[in-house]
């Protein structure tokens with residue numbers, strides 16, 4: 001165990017390393033390390049902080065995820081009202097703005113032009129350099145307290161360097177384009193309504209009552225204005241931006257200094273051309289008077305300052321015709337309708353397809369094949385249909401209907417209850433195969449160590465496997481010939497594949513990727529039915545009779561076992577020797593913890609939380625997260641939480657890791 005001093009040094013080192021990578025990832029969009037490497041830095045920091053809790057500080061990257069979900073947001077009255085900006089839509093209006101500024105201030109002025117981030121305004125308060133409050137703009141007078149969610153944003157500095165005792169700044173939170181595209185893909189796959197644009201996605205992610213949801217989203221924050229607390233002489237906006245940077249904020253690098261309105265106009269024209277080059281959305285530019293002493297002289301209108309104006313980019317929409325609607329099958333079998341368009345120029349790019357998201361969206365917008373539609377490059381990446389032009393209909397237009405059978409594999413397409421998405425039910429649909437296999441071999445599932453996504457990709461592309469069961473007939477020679485594989489890794493994989501046959505019913509059930517059946521439900525089902533065959537025979541009523549199994553899971557299980565591909569897959573797995581039964585108490589006398597409910601608290605000396613849980617479950621026990629009268633044992637390690645006190649209060653036996661190991 002390192003000494004406290006050594007640990008402190010290491011912790012600081014890790015934190016600064018992690019912050020550096022945050023910066024490269026979010027601001028520069030140019031990560032220096034892989035996600036796995038990043039995670040391993042985080043894990044190292046977490047483990048040191050666990051050993052030396054006295055080193056935990058609120059600004060540590062580990063503290064980003066806040067505590068329990070909130071009931072509702074607290075309102076915050078802003079100490080400085082937050083104005084919004086007047087708009088200029090063309091060069092003429094920019095020149096009018098400059099004329100007014102010069103008239104009122106009586107001098108010629110210089111400007112700063114900043115990209116206008118299309119995100120969510122945030123107001124951040126720091127006391128003695130510590131981040132203490134984060135709020136939305138709200139109506140400009142009162143906003144919502146989203147401090148906990150902002151803490152979960154990796155890039156937001158939680159502690160500043162050399163800041164005054166109290167500092168209030170204004171900035172914009174946003175979701176980078178790539179993160180937005182990925183999030184929507186995930187939402188599509190889960191049958192959830194995709195976000196219309198990155199701004200909504202950012203706002204939706206920050207206005208979450210559970211900060212853990214925010215923590216799972218990729219967000220950035222750029223700061224551009226000091227509202228309160230400058231204790232140094234700074235005379236211009238240009239200097240304010242560098243000062244903010246010095247404090248440790250992310251500040252847009254692409255801001256420009258312009259000596260006069262001519263340079264401003266040039267700059268704006270250049271940005272119209274290159275507006276899509278940033279990794280986040282901008283919807284215009286903000287032109288700000290540079291000398292700060294003029295701000296008082298220029299003052300405000302009822303709604304906006306006279307020292308700044310928003311230059312809005314010309315809209316990027318165009319009218320074209322929907323030639324056809326085509327259905328794409330995504331990785332989890334979700335069918336996404338896509339409009340095939342007569343090619344049209346939108347903002348300098350030829351657009352020939354637009355996403356229609358799902359059938360519901362098509363119905364709402366009433367898009368028909370043959371319609372003239374307005375398309376726009378939403379979120380700057382995926383073009384979308386905004387609305388149809390019904391006045392241009394000829395009567396020849398055709399209403400679109402989602403196919404009843406998957407266009408890729410011919411399996412039945414189903415709408416599950418409560419979902420907007422339609423899904424292909426085929427187990428062996430090639431479009432889904434890769435994801436299916438990646439899931440099948442993953443840790444909580446069959447746990448085939450060494451078989452990562454890159455390998456699965458090769459196996460599918462080379463047609464070495466056509467369903468998850470095929471991994472059991474891969475030979476060491478076939479594997480050794482693949483890219484980035486040697487004989488040794490091939491051997492290891494063959495061994496890991498072999499081992500996975502003994503993984504047990506619960507993991508197998510989870511591995512099969514039945515919709516809505518997570519590992520918890522899989523364990524319940526395995527305990528209840530004892531074999532895959534028994535589960536396959538179970539009726540809807542039998543399934544919903546189990547307290548943890550609702551109609552959604554039950555229906556999904558039913559559909560899964562009705563598929564012909566499922567029977568084929570199961571037969572193949574059986575032939576390969578995959579174990580399909582749960583070992584039961586009476587048969588083997590092994591399940592010593594059957595029916596016993598355990599609660600874990602504190603840090604155990606040898607087992608991780610996960611390992612302890614697996615051990616208990618493997619021996620038939622259940623693990624619950626809270627102590628109640630139904631709890632049989634509380635396993636306590638060092639620094640136990642309130643669960644320990646509760647167990648004492650209720651007189652529930654408290655045992656050590658050692659005692660648990662002896663029981664099994």
Ligand code: IVH
Pocket residue numbers: 082083084085086114115116117118119120121171172224225286305308310
């Ligand atoms: S300055 C007094 N600078 O655009 C207003 N605003 O109405 C000071 N925005 O919601 C705003 N990027 O939050 C400024 N670089 C930037 C900005 C920016 C985005 C937002 C702002 C406001 C809207 C303008």
